[in-house]
Amino acid sequence: MTNSPPILRYFDDAKGRAELPRLIFIYGNVLFEDRTISFQEYEQARDSGKLPFEQLPTLEVGNTIIGQSSAIARYAAKEAGLYPLDSVQAAISDMVVDAWRDLLDLFYGCYVDRIVENNRLIMKMRDVSVRVERLREYFTVTVPMHLKRFDLLIEDNQGSPFLVGPSLTWADLAVFDLLCTFDETAKLWTTPSTVLYIPQPDGPFQPPKELLKPYPKLNALHLIISKTPLIAAWLQTHPY
Ligand SMILES: N[C@@H](CCC(=O)N[C@@H](CS)C(=O)NCC(=O)O)C(=O)O
The missing domain is CATH 1.20.1050.10 (Glutathione S-transferase Yfyf (Class Pi); Chain A, domain 2)
Structure with missing residues (x-):
């Protein structure tokens, strides 16, 4: 694990499935890097086997890459204190x-x-x-x-x-x-x-x-x- 901020990757042309984790990080004042990429960059990442389930968004936390927008959002919510404890x-x-x-x-x-x-x-x-x-x-x-x-x-x-x-x-x-x-x-x-x-x-x-x-x-x-x-x-x- 590392102390550097998590990196959120998504396409550069829409809010899409990355906007919920962004809103959560922002509302909770949690530092993250919002990295948007082109379709060509996405294809390169996908073809090199770096994307779980071959799609975006992804969240890089230390050496771990998390896929699936709702899993990413849930991680963000826990970090931001916006996930209910009950x-x-x-x-x-x-x-x-x-x-x-x-x-x-x-x-x-x-x-x-x-x-x-x-x-x-x-x-x-x-x-x-x-x-x-x-x-x-x-x-x-x-x-x-x-x-x-x-x-x-x-x-x-x-x-x-x-x-x-x-x-x-x-x-x-x-x-x-x-x-x-x-x-x-x-x-x-x-x-x-x-x-x-x-x-x-x-x-x-x-x-x-x-x-x-x-x-x-x-x-x-x-x-x-x-x-x-x-x-x-x-x-x-x-x-x-
Ligand atoms: N169940 C996934 C779906 C992800 C998904 O459909 N991502 C699209 C962008 S919205 C994608 O990467 N499309 C590129 C492709 O499949 O060619 C999630 O919620 O994250």
């Missing part, structure tokens, strides 16, 4: 973060198919028209079902503005990450150079404007977290 509360926070993973998997599933090609499991972009069709369904059915559940968890949490227990945990940052992605004014929907932008003639696609309106508790959570000085400063710096 076993039941920990399990509820895991449940919320598993739902975060599900929602991201389904989101990326709108864009890509995972196929085996040349003996390798890879991602293949879907046609733009299929992406739009899937995104419409995602935002009409899948997302509202999940948002309602998150909202109810806060509602049932004994007057707390958070999802689990009396204070903020990594589960709140996971939901915050999703709410930022689902904001129709977010750069990923409005900036043609970003990887998830849907170009004409099928796009531009944007999530429904009033998506959050039925969920007052989630609106309040979003406000609390976005006003936290460290998080507000971080969000300002993002190019996407």
Whole structure:
């Protein structure tokens, strides 16, 4: 083991699956190195066998490379003191973060198919028209079902503005990450150079404007977290 800060590696073109560990490290004021890489650099790392499960994100801690976004986020949450100590509360926070993973998997599933090609499991972009069709369904059915559940968890949490227990945990940052992605004014929907932008003639696609309106508790959570000085400063710096 080493005392140097952990290195988070992810693609340089989206917040994607690396944003939750980033938010956790930042909120908890834990030093880390945010290293973004190109697709070519990713392919080199993958082909040299350095990536567990051959994908990003990864977190390098000393001599150990950890894969899988939720495992990385859980490590970050423990380091940041944002992982509940009580076993039941920990399990509820895991449940919320598993739902975060599900929602991201389904989101990326709108864009890509995972196929085996040349003996390798890879991602293949879907046609733009299929992406739009899937995104419409995602935002009409899948997302509202999940948002309602998150909202109810806060509602049932004994007057707390958070999802689990009396204070903020990594589960709140996971939901915050999703709410930022689902904001129709977010750069990923409005900036043609970003990887998830849907170009004409099928796009531009944007999530429904009033998506959050039925969920007052989630609106309040979003406000609390976005006003936290460290998080507000971080969000300002993002190019996407
Ligand atoms: N279950 C993994 C999925 C990771 C994943 O799908 N990573 C994508 C980027 S979002 C990737 O590395 N894609 C490159 C490829 O498979 O070609 C996690 O949650 O970390």
